Each structure stands twice: as C-alpha cells, then as structure tokens.
Amino acid sequence: MINSMKSEANDQDLESDLRRGPWTVEEDITLMDFITKHGEGRWNSLARSAGLKRNGKSCRLRWLNYLRPDVRRGNITLEEQLLILELHSRWGNRWSKIAQYLPGRTDNEIKNYWRTRVQKHAKQLNCDVNSNKFKDTMRYLWMPRLAERIQAQAINNTNKFSSINMNYENTNIGMPSIGMQANSVTTASSESFESNQVSDLTDNYYNNYPLNDSIFNYSCNEDRVENYQGSLVSPSDNLNNGLDFHATDNNQWFDQLGDTSDNIFWNVEDNWFLM
C-alpha cells in the first residue's frame, strides 16, 4: 500500500516533469537522431532513453506527423482534394484509412483539411456536412469540376511541354537525353509542380485503389453535370436512394439560395475552387 502510494507519487512527479506544447528544434533533433540510431517503436521507453521530457504519445505523434522523412508538406493538390472527397464519401471520417491512399499525407493533415475547408463550405451552404444534399453537391458538382480542372491542368501542362519541345527543335538544342517525359518537365512554378504530382498520384491511385468507379470517371460525365446545373434536378435519380431536388423537402434549400443566376450556391462553388 505504502509502496504503491510512493510509486503513484513518483509517477505524478514524472508526469509534472513532462514537457508539453510545441516542440523545439533541439527536441526534434534529439528524437530524429535517436530514431535513426535505434529505430521507432516502444515510444515511452524511447522517450526516456532519448532523454526527452515528453511522453511516448507525444514523440510518436511528432515523428509520424512531422519528422518522418517521407512526410509531404505543402498545399493539398487538386488530385488529393478529389481523392479525399471520394474516399470520405466511401468511408466517412476514417482518416487514417484515407491517408493510406495519399502518400506522404498524414491522417491529421487530411482531417484538418476536411474540417477547415470542406466543413466550412457545408456551413456556407447552410447544411450539415453529412446531409444528402451536401453529399450530392460534392458528388455531382464539386467533384466533377475538380476533375475537369485536373484534366485542364494536365492538358495545359502537355501544351507547355510541346511548346518547350518546339523551342528546343527551333533552336537546334535538342531535348535532354535523359528520357524526359511530359510529366517530368520541371520548372520552378507551383503549377508545374502540381501537375507533376498528378501523374504520380494517379499512378499510385490506380495501383493501390483498383475500384471500378474511379474518381476520374467524373470528368467523363459532363451530361450529368450539365443536367444538374441546368435543371437543378438531382442526378441522384440514377441512384437507388435518389433525391429529387424539386421535391418539397428540398424546396427550402433552394428557396434559401434564391435566384439561381446569382445565388450563394454558385458563389460557394466558385470559392471552393479558389482554395
């Protein structure tokens, strides 16, 4: 009894001794050095052995979300956005599962993306992020538009390549001999950087995610999009649980939206692509 009380007191001492909050550069280096030498795992003992005044959980999180060499930083690309929307529609808030299909992205990052961007738009549309109308808006409006933009970007990138190629020919410089392909043209612009990621991610997607109704089918279904935008009748008629957006239940939504030629619906949609 006395021993257990002593032990508890020691634990409390150790607990109060632990650091919290943002990691310092020194802590990061210590953690990275230790993991490089000894590998990861057994996080509590790792934290002690490394001399870090952090608990194991904190070390693990810091490593997985920030220090890991393969963590990818920077803006979520269009392809990644599309993939997140698609995968979330399948699995809901299974962030770690979704993250498996976005190499280098952490579940935390995807979760943050969803909460800050996607949920914001649901709020602007005045509907719940889990509601059918928001899901339909995503599926039949935003996702096809994203796919269109991805395609446009890819075409634009190909044209850029052709132009570069022609310039090479015109100047008799010739192309670099190292099997350069359209998708490996590198420039300093972020646009090109994004486009480069398109093919990588697409490849990865197909390799790891061999589903029949690939997200990239959205780009082929323009009639559906036209129909959706033109008549504002839900294309979910094609689904088993189709919703008719002219039905009484949903009139309220469009009433709120007002004149469709200049309503929040389209404005929000535009904003979506400015993210």
Add this chain to the structure above:
DNA sequence: AAAAGACCCAACCGCCAAAGT
C-alpha cells in the same frame, strides 16, 4: 496602423483494441 475576426494546423485528449506480463 490597429483591432477584430477568420483561418489554419500542430498538439493534446480520451477512448479502444491488441499485445505483453
């Protein structure tokens, strides 16, 4: 230029399941 509000993201928390003792 400054204050207020919105946005973003790293980090923490609590819970649960699996593994270890």
Add this chain to the structure above:
DNA sequence: GACTTTGGCGGTTGGGTCTTT
C-alpha cells in the same frame, strides 16, 4: 484470465498567422 502497457484512432483545442474592417 486479469491487469498493464502500447499503439492507433478520431475529436477537440490553443495559439499563431492572415485577412478584413
């Protein structure tokens, strides 16, 4: 089989940064 430890997950928060007024 009971208990403890560890790892992993999703939800939430705090504070720094950016934007708007």
